[in-house]
Amino acid sequence: MKEILSTKNTTIKEFKKLHKKKYREEKQQYIIEGFHLIEEAVRAGAKIEWILFNQRGQSEWSVWLDQQPDELLIYVSEEVLLSLSELPTPQGMVAIVNMPDDEKNIEFSGGWLLLDNVQDPGNVGTMIRTADAAGLAGVILGEGTSDIYSTKVLRAMQGSNYHLPVIRKPLADIIDSFKREQIPVFGTELNAEAVSYQKIGHNRDYALIMGNEGQGVAAEFLEKTDQNIYIPIKGTAESLNVAIAAGILMYHLEQ
Amino acid sequence: MKEILSTKNTTIKEFKKLHKKKYREEKQQYIIEGFHLIEEAVRAGAKIEWILFNQRGQSEWSVWLDQQPDELLIYVSEEVLLSLSELPTPQGMVAIVNMPDDEKNIEFSGGWLLLDNVQDPGNVGTMIRTADAAGLAGVILGEGTSDIYSTKVLRAMQGSNYHLPVIRKPLADIIDSFKREQIPVFGTELNAEAVSYQKIGHNRDYALIMGNEGQGVAAEFLEKTDQNIYIPIKGTAESLNVAIAAGILMYHLEQ
Incomplete structure (x- = not known):
């Protein structure tokens, strides 16, 4: 020693x-x-x-x-x-x-969480932990999304990065791949122009895109999805925290 | 000026x-x-x-x-x-x-979030913001729960403290009051001894108790509730962040 x-x-x-x-x-x-x-x-x-x-x-x-x-x-x-x-x-x-070898192949089954430019380390860590708890297959970190190996993210993940694959990839490519596999891709919007998540049934295989804290999911990705969904705001809050929204949606889709 | x-x-x-x-x-x-x-x-x-x-x-x-x-x-x-x-x-x-006058009377209708010894300012602020978004009637801050007027909580609340009553009260008294009004009180547990939240229907009036980040809701309060509920963990995460759990439960109960 x-x-x-x-x-x-x-x-x-x-x-x-x-x-x-x-x-x-x-x-x-x-x-x-x-x-x-x-x-x-x-x-x-x-x-x-x-x-x-x-x-x-x-x-x-x-x-x-x-x-x-x-x-x-x-x-x-x-x-x-x-x-x-x-x-x-x-x-x-x-x-x-x-660090794990990022070159492993993605298995296109189960639920996948795709993060577009999510910048707060606590949000990224908490979403990976929630994806693990909800039983998702893995998480893709798109462009601009916080590095997961900072102290803050590691604390928020509580080891979930060891339980499911967390892979950094450009989102445009990966969305195309899900679509080729005929797996539904859901974007999330902050406004009621999208469909309420309650209208979406439970899914065995899917990809769910969560976006930046301020801007939401980039328009270029929202255009590529099969369906864009939102969570109704019943009170007078302007929006939900992105990690809270992701938790509600993942538990709904996996249920 | x-x-x-x-x-x-x-x-x-x-x-x-x-x-x-x-x-x-x-x-x-x-x-x-x-x-x-x-x-x-x-x-x-x-x-x-x-x-x-x-x-x-x-x-x-x-x-x-x-x-x-x-x-x-x-x-x-x-x-x-x-x-x-x-x-x-x-x-x-x-x-x-x-600060607002805390002496106002609580109206026993709608959904109420009760926080028992929740210590992280970000968690407290985010839960108040989510309660607002989900359409709850108000939030009760029980013993040990973080002060809401720190910079961190104010940022996480994003003004939701101006949209719904946020009142500091001892939880034992308030739980008794809800029960006298025949409003169901739900405790949350971290283990599967409780009932899955999916088995609980939607409620017009209810109180939901969320607990400390490490210890959960105090046993003395869990004994007083009508029903204790939990969120199933499907992956290998040990638990959910308390603010995420609160978000899933409030959106389920309010739906």
């Missing part, structure tokens, strides 16, 4: 850079924090590169740590652990994980 | 303290930021105490400002406006608003 006690260690400095998106993409690695998420990643077979823990992590999770391959483990000082954490109350463990 | 150019002005220092919960409760006032929210507050008849704006605010919203009572207006410097803002990109206007 390795041991690193100084925050000036070059390996630690490299790990720290993984809090920046550009560097994550270059290294194809990301950091996860907290025992719960790390345990979930290991259980789901994520490609763990390193598990770093301090004194506290060692005493709290000693049984679990004993079961992990010794060559993955690094004991670090409190100071090193704090330097790698972005949480308000850091826990005693972080892990460095390799 | 008043004019304040220095951040050292005692009035400005007093306003700034309204970002602290304790001080808001003492003064029974809060700060809202950005033209959109302020316009909504004025339209809804909120008790506005002051409207502060800088050069930019004045030029962008001059027509609207001309329609406001002159005794409410304070022209401030860029520096003063920045000192009062908690937004990452401050807009040119903030307002000081008096």
